[in-house]
Amino acid sequence: FFIGCIPNQMATYSLYRALVKSSALYGVASSLVVRVLDDDPMQPVTQDxxxxxxxxxxxxxxxxxxxxxxxxxxxxxxxxxxxxxxxxxxxxxxxxxxxxxxxxxxxxxxxxxxxxxxxxxxxxxxxxxxxxxxxxxxGVPGKPQISGYEDAVQEGGKVTLTCTSSGSKPPAKLHWYRDQKELTGRPDVVESNPGEPTYTVISELTLTVGRSDDNALIACAVDHPSLAHGDKGSEQRIRVLFTPDVTIQPESDLPREGGKFHLQCIANGNPEPISYVDGSVLRFEMLNKSDNGMYLCQADNGIGKVQGQYTLLVQDPTAMSTSSGVDHAVIGGVVAVIVFILLCLLIVLGRYLIRHKGTYLTHEAKGSDDAPDADTAIINAEGGHSGAEDKKEYFI
The missing domain is CATH 2.60.40.10 (Immunoglobulins)
Structure with missing residues (x-):
């Protein structure tokens, strides 16, 4: 009640000093004064x-x-x-x-x-x-600058890139990327800028490059709280020199005797191959069985020489193409099934005919066993039952 009647802050401090003189009331006085100051409606409030x-x-x-x-x-x-x-x-x-x-x-x-x-x-x-x-x-960091790359590097060699960004406060962080995939570089080096409360940040990245790195895009990005709209970054495309890959492409998959045919040698490398042994295309105006064999193509791009090979097997003129061969195989299968069924029917029918023929021969021979001579046996065999009736005698 007494504190609530204090007219202003000066009076509050006066009361506080008086209360402090009594050690028994010190704790109570401290809490009362702090509460009065915290609840002061005239105390300004700001924000960092x-x-x-x-x-x-x-x-x-x-x-x-x-x-x-x-x-x-x-x-x-x-x-x-x-x-x-x-x-x-x-x-x-x-x-x-x-x-x-x-x-x-x-x-x-x-x-x-x-x-x-x-x-x-x-x-x-x-x-x-x-x-x-x-x-x-x-302090907003400046756009990073990438240095260290001067010219194409041969496959298996190393490339060391340096990324530098100045003007950041606090110090920025640098990140390396290869085609959106983050790479690990050396820890950032932070240097103070003379006469300014800002910093320069330096990062290095060393790569051992292969042919898959040719034309790769290496990026350095700056991460800093002042960059509300994303990272600042710079990019460096690198080139890698490597020996060519050689493949031989045939004109068709079915080289036929008597027809035209050619083989093309295709080589990819950096730099592009500039020379081929006997040219990049081998032409046959009229194929012959004597053309069968292995053919080699060698390409040179100044970094290395590589050769590819192709085995030529000339087919007969009547050889079917791969696509028609599939259809004929299906037809041949159907015909084989039909022939098999017909053979089975012929076997069953033959056995049936043989069985009934034996029965016929048995009946045909009846009556010839008791014949006194050959002529009578033949007559009995030919006559069958009619001969038996001829032997009957009637008396009147």
């Missing part, structure tokens, strides 16, 4: 800000209640920037953003590293109340 070089920062000072006392912003050198709505310092970068009885907001444009520091907001009451806001200025 971070901005990049060249950007704009807004400094805002607020109080909960107003007794018509003016708010004031001062810079790091304690020069008054704004007093209420009145600008005190002739600096066109500093503009009034908002001024009311409980708030004073100003903006500072085109921020420089020299603008970093503590800014003070004051309200001229009894006593004067103040609050501080720290402005941190980020």
């Amino acid at each position: 800000e971070t901005v990049s070089v060249g950007g704009t920062v807004t400094l805002t000072c607020r109080v909960t209640e107003s007794d018509n006392s003016s708010l004031q912003w001062s810079n790091t050198a304690q020069q008054t920037l704004y007093f209420g709505e009145k600008r005190a310092l002739r600096d066109n970068r500093i503009q009034l953003h908002q001024s009311t009885g409980t708030e004073l907001s100003i903006t500072i444009g085109d921020i420089q590293l020299s603008d970093e520091g503590e800014y003070t907001c004051s309200i001229f009451t009894m006593p004067v109340r103040t609050a501080r806001a720290t402005v941190t200025v980020l």
